[in-house]
Amino acid sequence: MSRGFVREGDQEEPVVIPQRAVLPDNVINYVTVNGMRELREELERLENDFAGVSVEDEKERRREQTLALGKIKLLQERMNAARLIHLEDQPKDEIRFGATVSFKNLSLKTNQVLTITGVDEANVAMQKIAFTTPIVRAITGAKVGDVIHFKLGANRSILSIEAIDYGNLV
Incomplete structure (x- = not known):
């Protein structure tokens, strides 16, 4: 549908996903055992948040789910790049x-x-x-x-x- 036929009130604000702590380019993401445990716990909380979204308003539910999925994706990328140091x-x-x-x-x-x-x-x-x-x-x-x-x-x-x-x- 052309944007000319969409009411202004129907447009959704884009969801802004907060960035994680800065890791400079080309720097290995070192983590301690405790740090990896904290990342796994954070992932579990985010997945529970996503599964537990129970907002009645469809637009608000989509926004909350998009935010949770964006955070999950960033966290998974960080975890996949992590190098555990014992x-x-x-x-x-x-x-x-x-x-x-x-x-x-x-x-x-x-x-x-x-x-x-x-x-x-x-x-x-x-x-x-x-x-x-x-x-x-x-x-x-x-x-x-x-x-x-x-x-x-x-x-x-x-x-x-x-x-x-x-x-x-x-």
Whole structure:
């Protein structure tokens, strides 16, 4: 049917599907065992949401189902591209994916702890930082006792690595 014969009130707004956390182009999607479990749980919730859509209005039901299917598709793509990293295989004396790192910021005179995770399980409030972030890239490969000069924009920090642990994300 020609668009000229459609009433304005009959036109549906396109469904906007929110994007997942950014994974840079050509970067492998590393995940921990815990991260993969969280992705599977999220997929199950989304599938239940899709199956449980019970809106009476046909247009609204279609919108909700389209949104759920779009989220499911994006999540499945992310999961299919995931490469699972087993923490027991990581070098215990070196900062790698999955490590919980304690360090002193000598510039700010503060102690900090962060856990290196995949982009989907990163949560700054829980001190889980994605492996793609500048600070993680700066400390990857360091060992206890190493001093790292870290620059982010105009800010410069000197970080002293205090401890490395792989037991927090099993």
